[in-house]
Amino acid sequence: MRTFCIAGLLLAFSLGLFAQKATVVSPNRKISIELFNAQNAENGEWYLKVNYSNQEQKCEVIPQIKLGLARADQDFSNGLKFLKASKPLVIHEKYTAIHGKKSECSNQANEVVVSFENQKKSKLNIIIRAYNDGVAFRYQFPEKGGSFVVNDELTAYCMTDSTKRWLEKFNPANEGLYSSAKDGNVQQDWGYPALFNTPDKGCWYLIHEADLDRNYCGTKLSNTADKSSYKLTFPDQWNGRGLGESKPTITLPWKSPWRVVIIGSLADIVESTLVDDVSTPSVISKTDWIKPGVASWNYWSDNHGTRSYQTVCAFADLAAEMGWPYTLLDWEWDSMGDGGKLEDALTYIRNKGIKPLMWYNSGGEHTWVASTPKDRMLTHENRVEEFTKLKKLGVVGVKIDFFESEKQDMIRYYLDILDDAAKFEIMVYFHGCLVPRGWARTYPNLMTYEGVRGAEWYNNGPEFTYTATEHNTILPFTRNVVGAMDYTPVTFTNSQFPHITSFGHELALSVLFESGIQHFADRPEGYYALPDAVKAFLRNVPNTWDNTRLLDGYPGKDIVMARQKGDQWYIGGISADNMREQRKKLSFHFLPEGVKYQLTLIADGKHDKEFRTQYMVVDKASSVDVKMLRRGGFAGYLKPIK
Incomplete structure (x- = not known):
């Protein structure tokens, strides 16, 4: 259900003042977002200010969010003239999520569209929304016709040094560790999402983006120019081995991704579905074939496990014994030996009543990883051929790895994969990839993403043994807030490097970490040796939820x-x-x-x-x-x- 109606009493305008042009207030009246002119005039530079009030106390969340875009043909930042603000609207939309932290969701906000023109009389709109758990805004070029390169986006979140922050240094695979600080003295590029606590400790907020489509690139945050200002920046040219353009080309009419700020208590942050709420509704009409569930996974305990038919069969047996619907054949399935080949393994898996999932290299010259099969997902023709084979073999999902870029060409590639997979009723999850941008609402066959330093890092060196404990308590407040997270949790034996988390800690991750396909990563004997009560818990614990509540932390x-x-x-x-x-x-x-x-x-x-x-x-x-x-x-x- 989607309805839009006038809500004049819910939004306040101060059109008689030069500086402040509009105030949008959330339905519960706790959050407001205000539009100001930096020159206290009718034209010039514009910024947003976000406030939060709770129990009669008002908190300034973000004192300034700078606005503007620079196209190759003209500028939309310095000389913007205010034209009008639209009649206020109430956005009210109910939808059901197939997987995630909450099944029945609501996209409910108050919205206003503010219109500007630049010195060349070209138009720019800013769509502003206030939600009960945050704010969102996006740019819009309403004029029709023409394609233009965007040289820069000027959006920047400005804050004081005493703001506590949890940030992850950006890398294209989004597999870093979060670090905390009370100032911006470390100046570099940062990944999404970014968590902040106001100086008075009265409010938390999480910065992200959502509803990214083919008509833009992914962005990141950078405070390299100003340590107190986190500016949106485009991908580096070296990403994806230098292939693709770092600046996006847009076609009018056009809307940017939503710039999203989740706001409130820590519970408000953790429980929020705002990133999905603002994103495009499902483009898949028939979804009964999309089945979330738990999978057994052999890579963590044996990096070459899928090369062995015997190992693959053992993990199929594990899934059958534990009542998990899936098992994953990771890399090297195309060189399987040790008693059988791929077709033999798939037959064995299906005869156990388990559904197989298979790994693929994303292929192409954008990745240095040569692991095969490398080119079977690269083009529409490749995918049609491969998905046709997979349907005949009874494979229901694919894990696609090593994207290494958030440039516009790679965003198109992600979405093309999801489109083609949906036509063949194939579930998808991405590895070596971006963090969620709300796509699971638009393409509910997108079950999960990596985009996290997960248990796989116990294979990569001794560091994760000592950092995982703290890292695990940060992820529910940051990365997993914005979408499914394929951490591959719940291990009781050791991989190449040991874990020092307790068995109780590991078991708890089955509840704390949300993923549409949840890969329990331990070897079969690790699960078989557990006490009966623990095995019963892991047989029955869901991986999709009707509701989520933060109790403490x-x-x-x-x-x-x-x-x-x-x-x-x-x-x-x-x-x-x-x-x-x-x-x-x-x-x-x-x-x-x-x-x-x-x-x-x-x-x-x-x-x-x-x-x-x-x-x-x-x-x-x-x-x-x-x-x-x-x-x-x-x-x-x-x-x-x-």
Whole structure:
């Protein structure tokens, strides 16, 4: 359902003032976004200011968001003349998500369109929205006809040095670590999403972009020119081995991606679906073939596992034993031996009642990785041929790796893959890729993305052994907020380098990390050796959710989260403390009134490779003390007593 109506009382305009031209207020009236002229005049430079009020206290979230675009043919920044502001609208749209943190979603906001013209009388609109959990704005060239290169986007988020921030140094695979700081003294390019806490600690906000399409490139944030100003910047020319243009070419009429700022408490950030809310609705009408689920995965425990038919069969057996619907054949399936070839393995998998997924190199000269098959996804003709084969072989999804660029040509490539895969009812997930931009709403066959430093990094060197603990407590507040995250969690044995997180910590990741296809990465014996209660938990834990609630936590320290599926709830909690045990008072205030639940609580035992399982009856008024070891954690399951 999508409706638009006039809401004159919800948006305030100050057209009599030169400086402030419009104020857009969220439906719950907690968030406002104001448009100002930097020269206190009718034309010149323009910026936005974002405010948040809660419990009678007003907080200045972002004092200035600079605006403007520079096209190759003309400028839309310095000499913009204000023309008008549209009649205010209420945006109200309900939609259902097939996978994600919440099943029933609402795109509800107040919107105004502000119109400008530059010195050449060319038009630029800025569409501004205020949501209950944030703000969004985008640029629009309403005139028809013509294609133009955009030389620069001037959007920049300005803040004071005392703003706490969690930022990840940009790299094309988006697999860095987040670092925290109270100032902008480190000056470089940063990836999305970026988390901030205002100096008065009264408000949190997360900066991202959404609804990126073929008519633009991906952007990143840079404070290289001004340490206090995070400016949107285009991809570097060296990305993708220098192929493709770093500056996008747009065709009019045109709209930019949404510039999104999620705002509020940490719970508001974690629970938000704003990135998907503002994105284009599904272009796939028939979606019953899209089936989220858990997959077994052999690469983490054996980097060459798919080369062995016996190993592939063992992981199919694991999926069957655990009741997981999928198993992934990672790289080297085209050189399989050790008792069978690809077709033999696919037959074995299908006979077990499991559905196979297969890995592909994205191909082309944009990636230095030569691993085969390299060119089967590169063109429309390649994909049609390969998807036709996969349908006959019973393969239901593809993992496509090594994109290495967010230039416009690569954005088109991503979306072309999703289009072609949907025609063959093939699910897709991307690796070595960008972070989510709301595409899972538009293409719900896009199940997940990597774009994260995940458990695979236990293969890459000793560093992740010591950084994973803190990293795991930051991701639910940052990367996983904006979309599915293929971290490949829940490992109890070791890969090439060990983990020092407790078994309880690892189990909790099955709840804390959301992914439309969730790859549980351990070897079969790692799961078979678990206590019965833990195996039962992993057999039943969902990977798509009806609701998500942040119960407690702080990025880099700890997190406790509850997720709902039907009338049942799952809880996960972890600690990053390397020195001390923690005790958490687990409250069940999120439960409905008058219903008692059986709680299965699986927490750390006496040491980090032992569990302690408890069973008890709880309700909304209950609370339970839970012990977490150093780097520890726990998971819980709540089933209503009927």
